[in-house]
Amino acid sequence: MTGEEMHALVRRLYPLCRSITGDGLRRTLEIIGESAPLRLTEVPTGTKVLDWTIPREWNIRDASIKDPSGARVVDFQESNLHVVGYSVPVHATLSLDELRGHLHTLPDQPHLVPYRTSYYAETWGFCLSQDTLDTMGEGPYEVRIDATLADGHLTYGEHVVPGESAQEVLISCHVCHPSLANDNLAGVAVAVALARRLAELPERRYTYRFVFAPGTIGAITWLARNRERTGLISHGLTLACAGDPGRLTYKRSRRGDAEIDQVLAYVLKDRPHTLLDFAPYGYDERQYGSPGFNLPVGSLTRSTYGSYPEYHTSGDDPDLVRPEAMEDTLETLWAAVQVLEGNRRYQNLSPYGEPQLGARGLYGSLGGRSDTKEAQLAMLWVLNLSDTEHSLLDIARRSTMPFAALADAARSLQNAGLLKEWIS
Amino acid sequence: MTGEEMHALVRRLYPLCRSITGDGLRRTLEIIGESAPLRLTEVPTGTKVLDWTIPREWNIRDASIKDPSGARVVDFQESNLHVVGYSVPVHATLSLDELRGHLHTLPDQPHLVPYRTSYYAETWGFCLSQDTLDTMGEGPYEVRIDATLADGHLTYGEHVVPGESAQEVLISCHVCHPSLANDNLAGVAVAVALARRLAELPERRYTYRFVFAPGTIGAITWLARNRERTGLISHGLTLACAGDPGRLTYKRSRRGDAEIDQVLAYVLKDRPHTLLDFAPYGYDERQYGSPGFNLPVGSLTRSTYGSYPEYHTSGDDPDLVRPEAMEDTLETLWAAVQVLEGNRRYQNLSPYGEPQLGARGLYGSLGGRSDTKEAQLAMLWVLNLSDTEHSLLDIARRSTMPFAALADAARSLQNAGLLKEWIS
Amino acid sequence: MTGEEMHALVRRLYPLCRSITGDGLRRTLEIIGESAPLRLTEVPTGTKVLDWTIPREWNIRDASIKDPSGARVVDFQESNLHVVGYSVPVHATLSLDELRGHLHTLPDQPHLVPYRTSYYAETWGFCLSQDTLDTMGEGPYEVRIDATLADGHLTYGEHVVPGESAQEVLISCHVCHPSLANDNLAGVAVAVALARRLAELPERRYTYRFVFAPGTIGAITWLARNRERTGLISHGLTLACAGDPGRLTYKRSRRGDAEIDQVLAYVLKDRPHTLLDFAPYGYDERQYGSPGFNLPVGSLTRSTYGSYPEYHTSGDDPDLVRPEAMEDTLETLWAAVQVLEGNRRYQNLSPYGEPQLGARGLYGSLGGRSDTKEAQLAMLWVLNLSDTEHSLLDIARRSTMPFAALADAARSLQNAGLLKEWIS
Known part of the structure; x- marks a missing residue:
């Protein structure tokens, strides 16, 4: 995806009124599923x-504040941000x-x-600009929220791109925010693009699991239902705020030096x-990184949680999100996938x-030159550090050579019978 | 104490002629005991x-150098620094x-x-200003030191502020220096003030032991007589030079990363x-930190051992010591006490x-705001790192949140049944 | 040696046509042996x-390119660099x-x-300056290389300076380069000088083994024939480029924090x-530091492998090598020997x-002075850290005191019965 x-x-998903439950969330997962088919779970x-x-x-179907003239001065139809999420129904006339x-x-x-939301304390409310509030007279105002809060389900979706190993890479996106574009429709869109690109790989070492779930309660629900599966999560990321023009930010997993932390x-x-x-705090790395689970799940964003002026406001609209920024986030993820897929340990x-590399055709025959070629250097580094304690990424960091050159060298040496993969 | x-x-103790033994030392301990009652030990x-x-x-009772006219050009009655400590008696007329x-x-x-002193080599001597020496003619001079060096005792005093645990915090001050104010009457005065303040606490986790003993030989004597007790010393400090206007200096214990080192x-x-x-070298942390004991005892001073121009001279008089500097030293010690007392490990x-903190009334109900309150953040940090491996101080350093906020959070979480203290 | x-x-060895085998190599070892007697090994x-x-x-006996007039435009007799090492014989007339x-x-x-060399691919070639090439017309040229490539031997030499312990310090120099002075005749000359100076020591803790062998294949041959001996190598260095005017460079052993790395x-x-x-890559530390051996062998040079403009050219001649630079390299090695010989662990x-050092005559008797003498400080440091975990070098690094002062202190303390060497 470009x-x-x-x-x-992002633009297509933007108008839907998502929350941690409800039909807006279901419709969102349906649209995601058009590009990356989802297995849906409904939890009562x-x-x-x-x-x-x-x-x-x-x-919620509708909500408004009407002034004495009957005009909707605050109108849910204009923006779903106008209603506090999880507002209970109300119909009253108030000063x-x-x-x-x-x-x-x-x-x-x-x-x-x-x-604003109030998931766990029953109340109702409206969000509006201070400019609008400043124009409002004494009233009275007819206030109406046509919503239902009733037994039902929490919904989440999973997309899996299978690989050779049952070990998984988890990509987790929160999908509970209503009309907010960077947080987190951009994250969702980049995740979908990554899933599609992974599917095109001829082979994958890891299985990739994409979880699209409401924030906090959704991740907690997934963890509760997949407690025994968590041992299969080798690496993971929460993905959010993936489209603003700010620089990329990686927040390390709770472990601090997990392989995913090194790779990013x-x-x-x-x-x-x-x-x-x-x-x-931040996104669902909070849950994956709670001390009981302590999963190697970091967080990739551009601007971070709470750090940009449009954060959690109507300013976080599709104009804030840039196609080229999402491409940059995607390419970074792709580079990380390359390293994760290739980051093995070998035994010399x-x-x-x-x-004697020369005897195997792996080394230039003319001696004395000081401009040893990169491919030869890469072989020397891989041979020297393939003592089962160093991964290719360790070797890349130590040698400052490009990971890809080392991976090529490892392949050549493996083909020559000088190296074998080391499974701990 | 203000x-x-x-x-x-400091001013009251200043004129006494202290040494590593003798009546000046006893009188000093007597005066300290008026504010912080001491158990005295006399070792033959x-x-x-x-x-x-x-x-x-x-x-020593008196000492002087009289010039040919009979005038006391060097007079012990003016300053006890004029006699080399431990001088043997002498009465002679010399050029x-x-x-x-x-x-x-x-x-x-x-x-x-x-x-100057000469504890372990029998000699006698006088200390005087170069200015005075420069005025002295050929003499002859009548020299007299009316002192006794005889079998007796070495005296030290201990003040204990009991706590819930037998584990102790040791505060050690040397009390052997004669008329020197910063080194170490200021340390003595701050220690006394700390002892009194500790006594006012409604409860204490640790037992606090204050040792007032002559330098080197006194600490060695205490260690020799308390060898088995040293296992109870969880944390300790030598306290000296506590009143000059210089910045505070903490010298780590020999262990280098003991809890007391982290706290200070x-x-x-x-x-x-x-x-x-x-x-x-320095103060009695040398003895507590000898390799056989290796106690977690650091050293708190303002200007350090040997580093200020008045050090070990008549310039180290009560004018060098400032009330506000001693208060600052005391407040720093008090802050350290707060952390030591509260620095526990917990299990989430x-x-x-x-x-779900909200369901327990521990979390604001309105979601979406990015200005998460300090108390809530503190709870999240405590929960996340209470895996029995992190102390509250570890959490304070990692989160950069105030220790007190984390201690409050731990208390709230403990009351809510989410946390229990972890005893290793 | 000065x-x-x-x-x-260096100048005497310079004209010989060395290679990884052959009579030039043998003659080189013979000359080295005049100053440091060698045990020679010939491997078929x-x-x-x-x-x-x-x-x-x-x-090789002779080689040349003659122009149509019969003049030798490229002449092996002028410089042995003119022939690619290991060139097969040729006699032809070519344009x-x-x-x-x-x-x-x-x-x-x-x-x-x-x-240039071509040890492992059969070919022949000439090396010449671009200036010469630019003067050469179309020819034809009579080309002749009078060389033999036949079954024979590879030769290397060892010089051993025995010490109290069978544990060895290895100094390894490559001796396969023809007329190149800094790389590595300077290394050879410094090694010879070091061997002679070591022999003058009244006693040595370690045995010192000097290996003079062709690069790569020579070190590999030595390792193959001394596989079980490698356990005796406690410390080692390859020594090369020891005479140019550049600053000294130490390249750590593969272990990275071996004692030799700390000492250098x-x-x-x-x-x-x-x-x-x-x-x-670099010199034979590549072989000693291959993962199977992983010996604590670093590399001491001045300018490094490949880093100076004259490297592996006719510019690396005796004028590039400076007597004072070789002396500086030798003195650095000598300082390292002092530390290696004296770097023991002690038990207080x-x-x-x-x-009580004073009672043993080890401490000044007059107290109160802040200018504690270096010898006394050194004793305090040695006593404090002689817990069997710290070597004298550890103490030198921690205290920033000179190693020699600490070694003196250790001797005094050992004589006083306060310290004994600790053998792990």
């Missing part, structure tokens, strides 16, 4: 998932003063509408980027002295 | 203590030339009187300070995924 | 050595165009003759120098508190 195609997917309200319980399902406790604005960004640091080193240590089968 | 009260104690001359032997007890070998001056600081580095990080590695009892 | 004497040895063609096979022996594929020049350094870093710290991590026999 950047433009990913951007088209009341189900215990780890320390949590699946909440009632929330669906502005009575209404104020239910209104959320951003006084410092007066033209933007904030994004390696592929990012030649691009503008930021590396962050794990912290127990001729470890005493250097083997 | 800074002024500590300074008053000749007692073997580790590799050493308790020396004879030294007491200046004969006397010179017994006179100590500081040619580079001509107006100051040096501090942590409480000092927001103040002007210097951190030093352990070195086997709900380690799979985050527990 | 710098001038080492330089004389066809012998398997590790993954390699001893090649046929090469000897310049036919000849070109057998001619090697350095177009970027047109006045220099390159050094320590002795170099006060001189201009470069420290490099191990890399599997009085580890509880400081022992």
Whole structure:
């Protein structure tokens, strides 16, 4: 998928009113499934998932605040951000003063509408720009939220690209945010593009599992239902904010030096980027990295959680997301996939002295030159460090040689019978 | 005790002629005991203590050098620094030339009187300013030291503030220096103030032991008599030079990364300070940190051993010591006590995924805001790292959150049944 | 040996036509043996050595390219670099165009003759300056190489300076390069000088083994024939490029933190120098540091392998090598020998508190001075860290005191019965 195609997917998903449950979420998964077929799971309200319980399902049809003239000064049809997520139904006529406790604005960004939710405390509310609020008189206002909060299900979807090994690479995207483009439709679109590109590989070492689930409760639900599977997760990433123009940011897994952490640091080193240590907030790496699971799951974003002015506001719209930024995120992920797929350990089968590479046609015959060729250097590095303790990535970092050159060297040496893969 | 009260104690102790034994030392311990009651130990001359032997007890009544006119050009009554500590008695009439070998001056600081001792080699001597020496003619001079060096005792005092645990925090001050104010009456005064403040705490986790003993031989004597107790010393500090206007200096224990080392580095990080590695000279951390004991005892000073121009001279008088500097030292120690008392390890009892804090009233109900409150962040950090491997201080250093906020969070989580203290 | 004497040895060896086998190599070892008697080993063609096979022996008597007038435009008698090493015999008349594929020049350094070899692929060739090539017309040219490539032997020599222990320090020099002075006649000359100086020591802790062998195949042959001995190699260095005016360079052994690595870093710290991590190319540290052997063998050079413009050209002549540079290399090696010989671990026999040094005459009797003398400080450091875990070099690095002062202190303390050597 090109950047433009990913951007088209963002725009198509943008208007839907997603939440942690409900039909907006289902429709989102349906559209994702058109590009990357999903296995859907519906978990009933009341189900215990780890320390949590699946909440009632929330669906909303309409909501508005009408002024005395009947005009909709705040209108859900214009933007689903106008309603606090999980608002209970309400129909009342209130003065502005009575209404104020239910209104959320951003006084410092007066033209933007904030994004607010109240999943676990029953209330209702509206979000609007401070500019709009400033124009509102005393009222009275007719307030209506046509929503239902009732027993139902929490829905999530999984797409699997199978590989030779049952060991998995997990890519997890939250899909619960309504009309917010970078957070996280851009992440969703990049994940879909990555899934499609992986499917085109002639062979894959790892199985790749994409989880599209609501934030927090969705990841917790997936973990609760896949507790025994987590041992198969060799590497993982949460993917979010994948399309803004900021530089790439990798946040290390809780382990701090997992292979995924090494791989992302390696592929990012030649691009503008930021590396962050794990912290127990942000996206669902919080759950994957809870101490009981402690999975090797880092987080790739461009601008980070909470760090850009449009974050969780109506400013996070499709214009904030750039096709070329999503392409850059995708290419970075692809580079990481290359390294993950090729990052093996080997055993030098001729470890005493250097083997005679020239006799095997692997080494230039004319001696004395100091400009030893890269391919020859790569073979010397691989031979020297293939003592079962160093991965190819370790060798790349130590030698500062390109990973691909070392992987080529390993292949040549393996073909010559000088190296064999080492399975611990 | 206020800074002024500590300074008053320094001034009161200043005139006494202390040494490693004798009545000046006893009187000093008596005055300390008025504020912090001491258990005194008297160890007889000749007692073997580790590799050493308790020396004879030294007491001095008077000493002078009289010029041909009978005037006291060097007078012990003016300053006890004028006599080399442990000088044997002498009464003789000598020319200046004969006397010179017994006179100590500081040619580079001509107006100051040096501090000199000769505990373990029998001799006698006088200390005087170079300025005074320069005015002295050929003599003859009547020289008299009215001192006794005889079998007696070495005296030290201990003050204990009991806590829940038999595990101890050791605070050790040398009390053998005569009229020197910063080194170490300021350390003594701050220790007394700390002891009194600790006594006011409603409860203490640790038992705090204050040792007031002569330098080197006193610490060695205490160690010799408490060899089996040393296993109870969980943390310790020598405290000296606690009142000069210089920045605080912490010298790490021999272990280098003991908890006391971490705690002091942590409480000092927001103040002007210097951190030093352990070195086997300085104060009695040399003895506590000898390889056989290897106790986790660091050293807190302001200006360090030997580093300020007034060090071991008559310039180290009560004017060098500032009430506000002693208060600053005391507050730093108090901050360290807070961390030591609260620095526990916990076990997250709900380690799979985050527990639902909102359902327990521990988490704000309105979602979407990026300004997660400090208390909530602190809970997330404590939960995430309470895997029995991280202390609260580890979490404070990793999260850069205030220790107190994390300790509060741990308390809330413990009350909610989500955490329990982990005893290794 | 003085710098001038080492330089004389370089000049004497320079004209010989060395290769990895043959009489030039034998004559070189004979001359070395005049200063440092060698045990010679001759290994027959066809012998398997590790993954390699001893090649046929090469000897050359004459070679030239004559122009149509009969003048020798390229003449082996002028410089043995003019013939590609291991060229097979040839006698033919060829046009310049036919000849070109057998001619090697350095177009970027047109006045220099390159050094080339073809040990393991049968061919022949000439090396000449680009300037010469540019003067050559179409020919025809009479080309002649009077060489033999026939069954014979590979020769290497060993010089051993015995010590108390069977544990060895290995110094390895390649001796296969023809008329190249810095690489490696300077290394050979410094090694010879070191051997002679070691022999003058009244006693040596280690046995010192000097190996003079052709590069790569020679080291591999030595390793193949001494496989069981390699366990005796406690420390080692390859020595090359020891005489150019560049700064000293130490390349760490594959282990990276072997004692030899610590020692060289320590002795170099006060001189201009470069420290490099191990890399599997360069000199014979490649073979000693192959993963099967993984010996603690680093590499000492001045300018490094391939890094100076004269490297492997006719510019690497005796003028490039400076007597004072070879002396500096030798003194650095000598400093390293001092540390290796003295770097022991000790056990403090009085580890509880400081022992009373004054009572043993080891400590100044006058107290109070802050200018503790270096000898006393050194004793305190040695006592404090002699817990069997720290070597004297560890103590030198931690204390920043001179190694020699600590070694003196250890001797004094050992004589006083306070310390004993610790044999693990």
